[in-house]
Each structure stands twice: as C-alpha cells, then as structure tokens.
Amino acid sequence: MALSALSAFGGTAVxxxxxxxxxxxxHFIGWPDLPPGAPFVIAVIGDPVLAEALRALERDExxxxxxxxxxxxxxxxxxxxxLQCDDCQLLFVGAAAQDRIDxxxxxxxxxxxxxxxxxxxxxxxxxxINSFLKADILGEGERLRFEMNPAALAGRGLxxxxxxYEVARVLP
Amino acid sequence: MPNHSKHEIPCPGPLRRAGSLxxxxxxxxxxxxxxxxxxxxxxxxxxxxxxxxxxxxGKREARIRDIPASVTIVTREEIAxxxxxxxxxxxxxxxxxxxxxxxxxxxIGNRGTVGGGVQFLVNGIAQHPSRQKGLTVPExxxxxxxxxxxxxxxxxxxxxxxxxxxxxxxxxxxxxTNALDISGSRLSVSAGSRDSGQAFARLGGRxxxxxxxxxxxxxxxxxxDGAYTDMMSPAQLAALEPGMHRDLDGDLWQRRGSLDLxxxxxxxxxxxxxxxxxxxxxxxTPAFDKGNGLRLKTLHAALGYAYRFSxxxxxxxxxxxxxxxxxxxxxDFLVAWLDGSxxxxxxxxxxxxxxxxxxxxxxxxxxGYRWRRLDHLDNRxxxxxxxxxxxxxxxxxxxxxxxxxxxxxxxxxxxxxxARLTRLPASYRFSRYKHLEQTLTETEVAVSDxxxxxxxxxxxxxLDSSQVLKLIWGNAAQDVDKFRISDPERIETLELxxxxxxxxxxxxxxxxxxxxxxxxxxxxxxxxxTGDYVVAFDNSGRWRTQGLELIAEARPWPALxxxxxxxxxxxxxxxSALEPGYSPSLLLKxxxxxxxxxxTYATYAHFVDRxxxxxxxxxxxxxxxxxRLGESVPAYWNLGLNLRWEPASKGVFAALxxxxxxxxxxxxxxxxxxxxARGLIGPGRxxxxxxxxAF
Numbered sequence: 117m118a119l120s121a122l123s124a125f126g127g128t129a130v131x132x133x134x135x136x137x138x139x140x141x142x143h144f145i146g147w148p149d150l151p152p153g154a155p156f157v158i159a160v161i162g163d164p165v166l167a168e169a170l171r172a173l174e175r176d177e178x179x180x181x182x183x184x185x186x187x188x189x190x191x192x193x194x195x196x197x198x199l200q201c202d203d204c205q206l207l208f209v210g211a212a213a214q215d216r217i218d219x220x221x222x223x224x225x226x227x228x229x230x231x232x233x234x235x236x237x238x239x240x241x242x243x244x245i246n247s248f249l250k251a252d253i254l255g256e257g258e259r260l261r262f263e264m265n266p267a268a269l270a271g272r273g274l275x276x277x278x279x280x281y282e283v284a285r286v287l288p
Numbered sequence: 289m290p291n292h293s294k295h296e297i298p299c300p301g302p303l304r305r306a307g308s309l310x311x312x313x314x315x316x317x318x319x320x321x322x323x324x325x326x327x328x329x330x331x332x333x334x335x336x337x338x339x340x341x342x343x344x345x346g347k348r349e350a351r352i353r354d355i356p357a358s359v360t361i362v363t364r365e366e367i368a369x370x371x372x373x374x375x376x377x378x379x380x381x382x383x384x385x386x387x388x389x390x391x392x393x394x395x396i397g398n399r400g401t402v403g404g405g406v407q408f409l410v411n412g413i414a415q416h417p418s419r420q421k422g423l424t425v426p427e428x429x430x431x432x433x434x435x436x437x438x439x440x441x442x443x444x445x446x447x448x449x450x451x452x453x454x455x456x457x458x459x460x461x462x463x464x465t466n467a468l469d470i471s472g473s474r475l476s477v478s479a480g481s482r483d484s485g486q487a488f489a490r491l492g493g494r495x496x497x498x499x500x501x502x503x504x505x506x507x508x509x510x511x512x513d514g515a516y517t518d519m520m521s522p523a524q525l526a527a528l529e530p531g532m533h534r535d536l537d538g539d540l541w542q543r544r545g546s547l548d549l550x551x552x553x554x555x556x557x558x559x560x561x562x563x564x565x566x567x568x569x570x571x572x573t574p575a576f577d578k579g580n581g582l583r584l585k586t587l588h589a590a591l592g593y594a595y596r597f598s599x600x601x602x603x604x605x606x607x608x609x610x611x612x613x614x615x616x617x618x619x620d621f622l623v624a625w626l627d628g629s630x631x632x633x634x635x636x637x638x639x640x641x642x643x644x645x646x647x648x649x650x651x652x653x654x655x656g657y658r659w660r661r662l663d664h665l666d667n668r669x670x671x672x673x674x675x676x677x678x679x680x681x682x683x684x685x686x687x688x689x690x691x692x693x694x695x696x697x698x699x700x701x702x703x704x705x706x707a708r709l710t711r712l713p714a715s716y717r718f719s720r721y722k723h724l725e726q727t728l729t730e731t732e733v734a735v736s737d738x739x740x741x742x743x744x745x746x747x748x749x750x751l752d753s754s755q756v757l758k759l760i761w762g763n764a765a766q767d768v769d770k771f772r773i774s775d776p777e778r779i780e781t782l783e784l785x786x787x788x789x790x791x792x793x794x795x796x797x798x799x800x801x802x803x804x805x806x807x808x809x810x811x812x813x814x815x816x817x818t819g820d821y822v823v824a825f826d827n828s829g830r831w832r833t834q835g836l837e838l839i840a841e842a843r844p845w846p847a848l849x850x851x852x853x854x855x856x857x858x859x860x861x862x863x864s865a866l867e868p869g870y871s872p873s874l875l876l877k878x879x880x881x882x883x884x885x886x887x888t889y890a891t892y893a894h895f896v897d898r899x900x901x902x903x904x905x906x907x908x909x910x911x912x913x914x915x916r917l918g919e920s921v922p923a924y925w926n927l928g929l930n931l932r933w934e935p936a937s938k939g940v941f942a943a944l945x946x947x948x949x950x951x952x953x954x955x956x957x958x959x960x961x962x963x964x965a966r967g968l969i970g971p972g973r974x975x976x977x978x979x980x981x982a983f
Contacts (some may be wrong), residue, residue, distance in 0.1 A: 130342050135408045136329035140337060178330065249342060253602035254594050257341040261599070283338060 131169040146275035157178040163210025199223035290569040349789040354747035371930035371945035379440030383853030389957040393426035400833035400859040418819035434505030436488040439467035449742040451502035466550035476980030484509035499555035509542030512967030521965035532574040539579035542567040628671030650696035682717035710740040793842040830862040885937035901957035918958025921967040
C-alpha cells in the first residue's frame, strides 16, 4: 500500500454529502400520483444525525417536483407498533434500524416509497439504493458510492432514470 | 462546471477589523479559495458530486489495521497536546524510535540499529536521498520541518523498498503538512531556555478544485553546552591544547529556517520545500575561536499529475528535482591557525509513474516505474596545508520497475505481495584531484550485480472487525556512501503483528527478526611496506536483530488519553562476538493527557537503555586489537510536561512545555566526530512558552 499525500482538499464530512446524494436521487426518480399541494416528505429512521443534516433542505427551501421538502424523523421503536409512513416519498434506513428492515419493508410494501440505506448488505435485503464508502483508486481518501437493487424498485411504480443505473453498482 | 465565484467567502471579521497590512496579506490566500460549503454540494452536477472526497478524519484505527506493517500514526491533535518543540522531539516519543546526536547529525534508531535506514516523505514526496556515493552529507535536513506545520505523521516499520526503492530500509516516515481539513491558517511564536525560539506561520485555503498551503518556520537555540571535563577521559583532557575551548557552550548553536508550499488544482499538484540550516558542530577536537560552522541547504521541487480513468483505474505521474549543498565553513579544530572549508553538493532528478488498477472488488494492483538520475556529486575540502582536494562522482542513473498486488482471498484474509527490480549502473566512477600534490586519481568500481531485486509478502487475517493478525516478510536495500563498495546493504525482516482496535483502546504487538547483510564495517589490512595493520572497509558485516514491540493506547474517558509502549530487542553481530554499538536493549514510552475545559494537561516520558559506542580497530603492528570509541553511556529517562490553553478551535492558544523536567543527564555514546570517552552530554531541562492564533 503506497502512502500518498493526504489530500489537502481535505474532504467533506460524510453527512452533508449524503444529504446531497439523497437530494440528487430525487431528480433521477419520478413519483406517480403525488397528492396535489402536498410537500415532498423524506423520512429517516435510525439515523438522527443524518435527519438533522437533512433539515438543511428545508431551511434552504429546496423543492422536489416543485414541492417543498419536509423532513420527518421516525423512531426505531415505531416499527414495533406498525410503521406509519403513508405520506413518505423517500425513507432512509439508518444503521440503527437495519435490524428492523423486514418490518420496514412490510410497512411500505407495494407503495411508491424509495428506500435508501447506508449499511453493508442492505441492498440485498430489499433497500433500493444503498450507499457505501469506496477508497479512491489513487489512495487519496474515500468517495461515496451506491449500489442499486432493481428488484427492490419493482412494483412500486417509481420511474428511475437510466442515468442513475449508469453510475451505480447494480445488483444482479 | 463548478462556478468558482460561488465559493468565495468574506474574510473573517476579527481579522478584517485588525485593519493592518499584515492581516490583509495573511487573508489573501484563504479568501482566494475559502472552504467548500456543504450547501454548495446540493448545486453540484451529479458527476462532480461523485468526485467529492469524504473527510478522512477518524480513519486512524482503520489505517493501523489495514496497512500490512506495524504502524504508528501521530495526529496534529496529539502533537498539540504534548507540545513537542521539534520533529526530533516528536520522533523520540514514537514507539521503538531513538535518536543519537553527534552534533553534525541526528541518527534515527529503530529496531536495533541507527543511521540511514528510514525513508522520509513529505506529502508523499520522497526526500533527497540520504546516502550518496563519495559524500558525507548528514541527514539532519529531513528533520528540519516545523513541528507546527505537521498535520499527521505515519510511521511504518519494516523494509519498504518495494514501494519506495533503496533506503526505505527500516521503515518509512510520511509527514503530511498540507491537510487543511485538520488545521487551517495559524501563527505561533515560542521562546525558551538556551535562548531557543521559533516562529511559524501557515496560510492555506481550498476550494472544491484546488488548494494552497504555505508553511514557513524558523527555529533557533544555543544548543548543547557540556563541559569537556565531564565528557572526556583524563588522557583526552591532558591532550588538549592551550587556547582550546573548555566546554561546548556557544559552539553548537543552531538556526533553522524552512518554507514549504503545497498546492493543487484539479489533477495537478506541486510541492516545494526549502530548508536552510546553519549550525555549529564539534569535529574531533575542541574549537579555538568561534567554532566550526555548517550550512546545509536543501531544495525539493515536485510536480504531480493524477488522472482517474474510472473508479478502478488511475494514473499518477510525479517529477521530482532536489538538491542539497553542504558547506562546512570556518573550520576550527586541531590547530588554532587552521582555516578551511568543506563543500559538498548533490542533485537528484526523478520521474515516477504509478498505475493503480482494481479489476475486481477484491483485487488491487499497483504497477510502477521510476527513473532516477543523480548528478553534480562533488566534495571539495580545503584545509591548507593538510588537504586541498576535489572529489567528484560521475553522474549515474537507476531505473526501477515495481508492482504490488493486494488480494482478498476470502472475506477475512488479505494477501499482499510485491517486488521491485532496480537496474543499477554498470559501474561507479570517481575522481580525486589533490591540489597540493597535483595528482589526479580516477577510479571505476564495477557493480557486481546490476539487477537488484527486493520483495515483500504479507497475509492479513481479520479475526473480527476489530482484530487483525499480520504475517509479513520483506527485504530492502540501502545505498552505501563508501565509493569503493558498490553493493548496497541488505535487510530481511520477518514479522508477526497483532492489532486490536476498540472504541476506547488499541493494542499492537509485534515479534520481529531482522537479518542485515552487506553491512559496511571497518577491517584491518596489513600494509606490507610499514608492517602495520591499517583500517580499511569491507561490506561483510552481518547482524541479526530479534525483538518484541508492544504498543497500547487507551481513552477510558473522552477527556483522558493514555499510551504505553515497550520495545525489547537484541542485536548480534554474526561475524564476530563483538556486540554492535548504538543498540539499546529496551525502549519505553509513556504518555498521558487530560483535558478539562480550555486546558490540556499532558505528561510524557521516554526511557532509553544503556548504549555502547561503536568498535574501532587500533592501527599498529598488532593484528585484531579493537576497542570501543568510548565508554558505555547509562540508561536515562526523559520526562516532559505540557500545559496547553485552547479555549476554542479557532482563536488564541498558548502552551508551556518542559522537556527533561528532572534535568536527567542524557549522554550520547562516542562517535568518530564526537569521540568523547564518556559520551556527549545531551540537552538538560528546557522550558518553552508558546503563543499562537488559529484562524
């Protein structure tokens, strides 16, 4: 392993980067039949730090499909009594909730909800987009990458741009 | 494409209000770039977002586990907590390291031996080759890096010639001085005992596409001041001439200055480093007048270009030029009327190409080529009427091909293997012109084996996510400066390293064995004309070092850090029963620090076991008479304290440091240059106060 200069670009904290990725994902995906006048809801379960970082989208008055973004935090324990995510368009499953993934999948089965995660193996367990850190080929740090599971998108009515598949690691 | 104007930010208020020219100049660089803001990420094109790098902070434990070697990482935070005044002080406190001083040079010891051996990199750029044919330039310039400029140091133990070529013999020290995510612009000044003091400034800024870091520092001290009555034997004292100094006070002053600039824009990077050292040295006898002066200037200029074809294929091209001048002036030893100088010079030109390829998720490969030319190697000594000569080594080139493959055989087992083939020149050619005799001698020494092969293999077995067991074998080569010996010294290491990293503690244990061969050593040869045995050199030395290293770190509470390391080692000369010199059996390092509010209280200590000096043959009519250059010097503890006040990560900070708090007597064993029978007395208690401002 060669030692390289630690990049003076210094890198970006991972949470703002994940926020930017999530925001960009919404531009490559189409949600059918969004209720008129309703906000675009991004829900987060199992990652309060990311939930807080996502509130920058609200403060910055960012919009998806010309709707204001709203961030909703879901407590992990809510999976015990039945997860309510009827108004969600995107649900982020954090590491602290990965053990509850089966209950989460049941709660949003067949609905137009994009499931996103960041824990190893989560895409194979049914999450549509799962991010991970990949070491730079020249050894100058790490970059955020993501894998996609087409089977996890099937049956949800979401329209996914082929551009997203081009930059993702697609599970067979 | 990204819009530069979006990343400009207003200058920070407190400095804008300062209103003087200096703050404006200081701010010019940061304001040109300014940090990339998180909100800007949202507006980046997705392709650009994919290229944004994640901050590497917090990866220390992962690096310690993943690098196939025994590794120590010293962070900026730790450097600040312990308040090391110089890079030398820092390295003295690195597990397994020790440093010897002969006033001209600092010999870095590690795993049983000293001298050469450790390859220094600054921001990934290999520093000027320390061993040059026919030259005696010390390696101390590589230590002339202001400790305040250091963001991070990675110490990698063991032979690393496969990646770094000749001279990465006992390990690699990579010093990072351009990590703006770790520390930004700041200023500091220090003053302390022995009229020591330093000033340091860093200016830096970055944007999403570029960065610029400028570090400038100066350091001075009056240096060591031991009395000769405490260092010399009665016979040595009796031989002193009237008029010679009676102590070192005033003879070993040091003035150091350095400037390093690191900049990048897209794939291009440049690193410039200039080091200027002016210092007094002791040479063979006490001085009569102002003492001997030595000026050492080093310049490094590197230009790099990195290109990523994809996430799995990348290329880096690096060109390096470096040069070093050694100017020993105002020679003042042996006799009062001596007037002379010695000047040495060398230059390096280097081009390296690295291709990184990851054809499979579990397979990483590095292929490299390096071309290196060394020229202007000359040594001019002027000391009438004794010697006036010009030595020169003819320019020569080396070419290297190397590769390293890293393959995850199964999820828990990684295999790493590499090899390097160095094509040495067919011969080395030297000339010596003696002005007094008006004689010219030209010598050509053929290289017996032009193809120098080095290799390294390792297996890393992850017992679980926090434990790894590393089994590593490797060898390396080290150039020899003696011009009559063409073959490099060789080392072969077998090491078993266990690492466990937990959120609150880390443990590393290594068992190692080094076998060193082709070691240059002094021998006796019979002069048939005089019938006396005279000292000469050969390279038949063979050593074996066996050792155990333990390093433990703990953070039982967030505010408390503890660390302990112990290195036991034994080195045997396999060609004789003579115990090699400068090889301590035991090294201990202890550190503890506690943060409460704006204050950090730190204490650190290192123990160096008894040290012997080297052996020397006694010239004369009797064969095989050897003696040490001096007596053994006793073991010592060096205890330090540091109090740091830092109310916020930005703004004013202050520190008070005391090294060698107990004023313990530290002695360095005799060397050829400092042949004090009882050893050279090292630094006593030093108190240093520092005031700084972080922007």
